[in-house]
Amino acid sequence: xxxxxxxxxxxxxxxxxxxxxxxxxxxxxxxxxxxxxxxxxxxxxxxxxxxxxxxxxxxxxxxxxxxxxxxxxxxxxxxxxxxxxxxxxxxxxxxxxxxxxxxxxxxxxxxxxxxxxxxxxxxxxxxxxxxxxxxxxxxxxxxxxxxxxxxxxxxxxxxxxxxxxxxxxxxxxxxxxxxxxxxxxxxxxxxxxxxxxxxxxxx
Amino acid sequence: xxxxxxxxxxxxxxxxxxxxxxxxxxxxxxxxxxxxxxxxxxxxxxxxxxxxxxxxxxxxxxxxxxxxxxxxxxxxxxxxxxxxxxxxxxxxxxxxxxxxxxxxxxxxxxxxxxxxxxxxxxxxxxxxxxxxxxxxxxxxxxxxxxxxxxxxxxxxxxxxxxxxxxxxxxxxxxxxxxxxxxxxxxxxxxxxxxxxxxxxxxxxxxxxxxxxxxxxxxxxxxxxxxxxxxxxxxxxxxxxxxxxxxxxxxxxxxxx
Numbered sequence: 508x509x510x511x512x513x514x515x516x517x518x519x520x521x522x523x524x525x526x527x528x529x530x531x532x533x534x535x536x537x538x539x540x541x542x543x544x545x546x547x548x549x550x551x552x553x554x555x556x557x558x559x560x561x562x563x564x565x566x567x568x569x570x571x572x573x574x575x576x577x578x579x580x581x582x583x584x585x586x587x588x589x590x591x592x593x594x595x596x597x598x599x600x601x602x603x604x605x606x607x608x609x610x611x612x613x614x615x616x617x618x619x620x621x622x623x624x625x626x627x628x629x630x631x632x633x634x635x636x637x638x639x640x641x642x643x644x645x646x647x648x649x650x651x652x653x654x655x656x657x658x659x660x661x662x663x664x665x666x667x668x669x670x671x672x673x674x675x676x677x678x679x680x681x682x683x684x685x686x687x688x689x690x691x692x693x694x695x696x697x698x699x700x701x702x703x704x705x706x707x708x709x710x
Numbered sequence: 711x712x713x714x715x716x717x718x719x720x721x722x723x724x725x726x727x728x729x730x731x732x733x734x735x736x737x738x739x740x741x742x743x744x745x746x747x748x749x750x751x752x753x754x755x756x757x758x759x760x761x762x763x764x765x766x767x768x769x770x771x772x773x774x775x776x777x778x779x780x781x782x783x784x785x786x787x788x789x790x791x792x793x794x795x796x797x798x799x800x801x802x803x804x805x806x807x808x809x810x811x812x813x814x815x816x817x818x819x820x821x822x823x824x825x826x827x828x829x830x831x832x833x834x835x836x837x838x839x840x841x842x843x844x845x846x847x848x849x850x851x852x853x854x855x856x857x858x859x860x861x862x863x864x865x866x867x868x869x870x871x872x873x874x875x876x877x878x879x880x881x882x883x884x885x886x887x888x889x890x891x892x893x894x895x896x897x898x899x900x901x902x903x904x905x906x907x908x909x910x911x912x913x914x915x916x917x918x919x920x921x922x923x924x925x926x927x928x929x930x931x932x933x934x935x936x937x938x939x940x941x942x943x944x945x946x947x948x949x950x951x952x953x954x955x956x957x958x959x960x961x962x963x964x965x966x
Contacts, residue, residue, distance in 0.1 A: 518803045518830055525784060555831035627833060629880065629910045630933065631755055631963040632712045652713065652963040654755075654786060656833040656879070673712055695786050695808060697750070697965060 508533040510546035512568060516559035522552045525694035529704055540571035549575055553587035558599035560591045581685045581710040589688030590661060598659050607686055608666050612659045619674040627658040634669040634679055641668040643687045644680055645706050651699045653691035713963045714927045715934035716948050717756040718749035723763050725771040743778040750785050753948035753965045761791030773805045780806025790838055796825040803830060811882055813838040814855035817862055820876055827877040837873035838882040841866040841899060848902035858886050867906045874907045885915040892918025897930035904931040912936055920954035927960050
């Protein structure tokens with residue numbers, strides 16, 4: 508069973524639709540820590556404000572995710588779901604992330620190299636420096652395009668599985684063992700995105 | 711590198727894709743779900759479905775059409791037309807849309823922008839602006855509503871700024887002067903709006919050739935461009951268009 512965590516931050520229809528399209532029979536959209544503990548895999552989608560992840564702690568989901576991850580079960584955070592894996596975000600300084608990865612998510616700078624930088628970063632951008640040992644990005648060619656829509660981003664670190672350049676480099680995919688996240692929307696990234704989801708499902 | 715987006719637009723009336731010239735003269739161009747898939751397969755970066763249905767029955771068909779089109783569509787999918795309340799938007803999202811485009815309803819009640827955004831995120835709200843300026847300067851372009859039938863007396867650039875402040879994620883700017891003419895986008899107007907806001911601006915109205923797209927991405931400073939009639943009737947598809955744009959030095963996503 509795959510648990511897709513619903514924390515009332517936007518629209519889960521597309522993620523669930525993509526998982527079903529890829530042949531997943533047993534998808535549960537849930538707010539229950541019990542479902543998360545018993546799931547084989549956990550997906551945390553999310554668009555919207557980092558503040559909304561506060562609900563994860565309030566509902567006891569943060570601990571459930573920690574236990575599931577510690578038990579070695581694959582976890583995939585999407586968009587704000589990736590950001591939540593870090594310590595937190597300047598978007599909502601009082602809301603803690605999972606702290607699985609060090610460092611804070613920050614807003615895109617207003618200018619980069621002396622020119623104005625539009626924010627949010629919306630559209631198709633490329634995956635660069637894809638880590639060869641990434642299981643999530645297996646088979647994805649260097650420079651493949653995926654769809655982004657966000658204003659905050661995670662910095663590049665040793666756990667970065669792929670980076671993307673927009674106002675400097677940021678982490679577009681992060682992966683350490685069974686805990687993974689993507690800043691882009693695999694459910695909206697055509698064949699490349701479906702391949703990422705397929706890779707996750709095959710873990 | 712962030713690429714320029716090519717967005718295929720389907721104008722839908724009573725469950726069929728139609729295309730008007732300067733907002734009138736309607737021609738039947740096919741089934742929305744089928745065309746949405748065809749455009750995505752041919753390399754369109756996004757699909758927009760604009761419902762221009764006037765009848766009550768047609769509104770009912772819309773959600774069914776959205777559902778059918780969304781079922782196997784894995785690129786961003788926007789639905790517009792007749793979204794008047796946050797509940798209307800919720801129904802469209804539930805049917806599988808990723809973004810809604812609001813136009814007349816946002817002018818009538820600008821709070822709607824923030825209301826949809828607070829539940830579904832700013833990225834899910836596109837404010838569509840129909841603009842007409844005739845011979846006047848871009849700054850004097852006027853906002854029209856009700857499918858281009860009603861002038862509002864509001865300046866386009868100023869309304870775009872307000873929409874951004876109220877939480878719009880993108881602006882879809884249609885020039886009524888160039889719409890359906892295939893003689894090029896209104897680059898001056900697009901640049902004026904793009905410079906006035908931080909959020910992405912989608913240019914619409916007037917696509918007729920690859921050069922027109924290159925112009926609006928360059929001079930027009932558009933982040934994305936939308937085309938309807940150019941893609942129907944086999945005129946060209948996104949793959950051809952993007953290959954030409956790449957040769958012209960525009961950064962685009964070439965699908966594998």
